[in-house]
Amino acid sequence: MAIDDNQRSREAVLARVREALGRHGPDDEPRAAAHAYLAARKQGPRPTLPADLVQRFLQRAADMSSTTTRVEGIEQAPAAIARYLDHPHARAVCWPEIAALDWRGAGFDVDVRPASGDDAIGITGCFCAIAETGTLVFASGTDSPPATFLLPETHIAIVRADQIVAGMEEAFARQRAERDALPRAVNLVSGPSRTGDIEQTIVLGAHGPRRVHIVLVAAR
Amino acid sequence: MYFKERAHAKLHDAQLQASLARFQGKFVPARKTAITELDDFEGTRDAAAEIRQRALDDLDVWLTIFDENARARGATVLYAQTPAEINALVLEIAQRHGVRKIIKSKSMVSEESGLDHAIEAAGMTVVETDLGEYILQINNYEPPSHIIGPALHKSREEVSALFEARHGTPRKDAIDELCLEARGVLRTHYLTADMGISGGNFFVAETGSVVLVTNEGNATLTTTLPKVHVAISGIEKVVPTLEDVATLMRLLPRSATGQSISNYVDILTGVKDRGEFHGVEHMYFIVVDSGRSAVLGSDVRQALRCIRCGACMNHCPVYQNVGGHAYGWVYPGPIGIVLTPMYVGLDNALDLPYASTMCNQCGVVCPVKIPLPDLQRKLREKEFERDLRSWHERVGLKAWGWLARRPALYGVATRVGVRMLRTLGDRNGMIRRLPFGSGWTDERDMPAPAGRTFREQYKARKAASHPDALAVSVQGKPSASEAREGSRKETLG
Numbered sequence: 001m002a003i004d005d006n007q008r009s010r011e012a013v014l015a016r017v018r019e020a021l022g023r024h025g026p027d028d029e030p031r032a033a034a035h036a037y038l039a040a041r042k043q044g045p046r047p048t049l050p051a052d053l054v055q056r057f058l059q060r061a062a063d064m065s066s067t068t069t070r071v072e073g074i075e076q077a078p079a080a081i082a083r084y085l086d087h088p089h090a091r092a093v094c095w096p097e098i099a100a101l102d103w104r105g106a107g108f109d110v111d112v113r114p115a116s117g118d119d120a121i122g123i124t125g126c127f128c129a130i131a132e133t134g135t136l137v138f139a140s141g142t143d144s145p146p147a148t149f150l151l152p153e154t155h156i157a158i159v160r161a162d163q164i165v166a167g168m169e170e171a172f173a174r175q176r177a178e179r180d181a182l183p184r185a186v187n188l189v190s191g192p193s194r195t196g197d198i199e200q201t202i203v204l205g206a207h208g209p210r211r212v213h214i215v216l217v218a219a220r
Numbered sequence: 221m222y223f224k225e226r227a228h229a230k231l232h233d234a235q236l237q238a239s240l241a242r243f244q245g246k247f248v249p250a251r252k253t254a255i256t257e258l259d260d261f262e263g264t265r266d267a268a269a270e271i272r273q274r275a276l277d278d279l280d281v282w283l284t285i286f287d288e289n290a291r292a293r294g295a296t297v298l299y300a301q302t303p304a305e306i307n308a309l310v311l312e313i314a315q316r317h318g319v320r321k322i323i324k325s326k327s328m329v330s331e332e333s334g335l336d337h338a339i340e341a342a343g344m345t346v347v348e349t350d351l352g353e354y355i356l357q358i359n360n361y362e363p364p365s366h367i368i369g370p371a372l373h374k375s376r377e378e379v380s381a382l383f384e385a386r387h388g389t390p391r392k393d394a395i396d397e398l399c400l401e402a403r404g405v406l407r408t409h410y411l412t413a414d415m416g417i418s419g420g421n422f423f424v425a426e427t428g429s430v431v432l433v434t435n436e437g438n439a440t441l442t443t444t445l446p447k448v449h450v451a452i453s454g455i456e457k458v459v460p461t462l463e464d465v466a467t468l469m470r471l472l473p474r475s476a477t478g479q480s481i482s483n484y485v486d487i488l489t490g491v492k493d494r495g496e497f498h499g500v501e502h503m504y505f506i507v508v509d510s511g512r513s514a515v516l517g518s519d520v521r522q523a524l525r526c527i528r529c530g531a532c533m534n535h536c537p538v539y540q541n542v543g544g545h546a547y548g549w550v551y552p553g554p555i556g557i558v559l560t561p562m563y564v565g566l567d568n569a570l571d572l573p574y575a576s577t578m579c580n581q582c583g584v585v586c587p588v589k590i591p592l593p594d595l596q597r598k599l600r601e602k603e604f605e606r607d608l609r610s611w612h613e614r615v616g617l618k619a620w621g622w623l624a625r626r627p628a629l630y631g632v633a634t635r636v637g638v639r640m641l642r643t644l645g646d647r648n649g650m651i652r653r654l655p656f657g658s659g660w661t662d663e664r665d666m667p668a669p670a671g672r673t674f675r676e677q678y679k680a681r682k683a684a685s686h687p688d689a690l691a692v693s694v695q696g697k698p699s700a701s702e703a704r705e706g707s708r709k710e711t712l713g
Binding site: 002003006009010012013014016017018019020021023027030031033034037038041042043044045047048060063064113114117133134135140141142145146147150151167168169172181182183184185186187188189190191192193194195196197198199200201203205206207208 | 264279399400411426445466496
């Protein structure tokens with residue numbers, strides 16, 4: 001079978017690459033150089049960002065067609081979300097980390113489970129958020145199921161100000177600092193799902209959310 | 221049929237020309253604005269070119285590091301030497317996991333191998349999820365015409381008629397209604413598919429991950445909901461670090477569509493945690509050679525830096541006028557005319573290295589600084605060396621070469637030549653018909669030479685006691701004497 005026999009293809013491909021590079025003999029030297037490069041974590045030129053990363057994040061998120069609102073404390077998030085939804089009997093699914101908030105007091109119900117294809121509203125936190133591009137960063141896991149920000153038509157993300165980092169580089173650094181290895185999926189999401197495939201006309205909600213609403217929590 | 225014949229037909233295809241006219245106003249200005257957001261755009265381009273070249277210079281080492289790290293995370297890394305091997309591997313994976321329905325996000329490499337046909341021939345269902353690819357799939361697998369907007373050549377009316385016929389729904393004319401209809405159809409497939417196939421924008425060596433970039437989020441859904449994920453991409457797509465991905469991602473979306481960032485960027489590593497509800501249980505990489513190692517060993521190896529943004533075709537005057545289908549294979553535009561002959565054989569793509577005006581718009585916009593016109597010229601040289609050009613071109617070039625090595629004779633011949641050409645000019649100094657040169661003058665006029673060769677003018681000017689005149693005019697700025705001569709057209713003979 002092709003899969004079990006694939007070692008032969010692997011060796012043939014690598015041999016052809018070595019031949020093309022004119023590499024004969026051991027690769028200890030380039031391998032050491034490669035590991036030195038990995039350890040150096042060299043960055044490319046970075047665009048200058050304003051000092052107020054929160055403001056920059058909100059502005060770029062809006063540029064990417066997300067809507068945003070600010071609240072002072074996390075306990076105000078349910079009411080802010082109720083105002084955004086503007087629907088008396090809304091029902092949402094949410095991540096466990098925000099399940100304890102007083103959703104019923106804000107006038108709607110939440111189920112604490114990953115979204116299915118039938119859920120209209122998904123409420124999540126995030127791993128961090130990127131000021132440079134207005135991007136939400138999600139790290140997959142038991143308590144952070146991606147389906148909740150992918151399947152519902154409306155996705156609402158609660159972002160704490162201290163979760164906002166400058167660029168992708170800082171998001172990756174945070175991953176490395178907080179865990180040994182990358183989770184199965186790191187999803188960087190900037191605004192609603194969109195397509196321009198018919199006559200280059202932009203339409204939101206191609207497959208995933210049609211609306212992305214960000215609730216920024218000022219303090220912890 | 222070669223490029224020349226196809227291009228001729230496309231120039232007279234009114235429907236296509238209308239789509240191309242619509243296409244021109246969007247990506248090019250959007251990119252121009254988006255790159256101004258980077259303080260050091262040129263420095264970022266240099267860094268990106270360096271990242272890609274570093275990966276290629278030690279490709280064996282980076283592939284090995286990628287492979288080790290991907291395996292350590294529970295992925296299976298497979299290699300395909302040929303397009304046929306890609307298909308065989310995919311079918312075997314599907315069989316192993318009892319797969320009946322496959323969803324697919326865009327993969328140009330799978331276009332190289334005709335993977336969808338192989339899947340269907342094996343009795344399984346495959347559904348393309350990128351909206352453009354889906355439109356083409358339900359139109360009897362019409363080939364893509366652009367690497368990031370595969371259906372940009374189609375009008376909304378064509379899509380309306382297609383959806384009505386294939387979905388059996390009432391005809392919809394508005395673009396947002398068409399997208400909504402496709403969303404509904406594809407959503408069902410996402411939720412019921414057993415396996416997802418994606419391409420791979422980058423393979424990250426340090427983490428053993430694949431990076432997928434989309435605006436629709438279709439790659440995210442394709443790799444989140446089914447239990448099996450197969451990522452297929454070329455050996456050249458490896459990059460060392462996540463920092464390198466960050467740098468490349470400042471350029472890819474800006475160069476492609478003029479966006480600061482694509483809506484979904486997924487970095488996928490290994491299989492799901494025990495407690496995760498969704499997420500793949502089996503992760504396979506298919507790392508494809510299929511001609512790439514031969515490119516790596518050739519003098520057009522810089523083409524492998526390509527990150528498939530499409531900027532070269534968006535800016536190409538040839539692509540803008542004939543569209544992607546004229547190029548006849550998976551990769552159109554300036555990068556295609558280098559890659560296609562290398563992948564399918566120069567003998568099978570004789571016209572392609574000539575599908576360029578050598579204007580270097582492609583080289584100027586390429587985010588990884590591939591010197592595309594140089595590579596096109598190298599392929600032209602190869603065709604000449606291997607006697608693949610027509611007899612009159614070979615004889616003509618050889619005659620010119622013989623003449624050019626005899627300066628005195630060359631001087632006489634060109635003096636006679638430009639004077640003869642001058643007599644062919646009309647009242648406005650334009651040549652409308654050229655004997656034996658109708659290929660040029662059928663579509664455009666040529667300014668007639670002013671009557672003196674470059675060397676004659678050089679001599680005259682040197683004698684006219686302007687010691688600095690030549691130095692200045694060679695650098696492209698008009699010298700004092702040229703300015704005095706006004707706008708009179710002259711020719712280099």
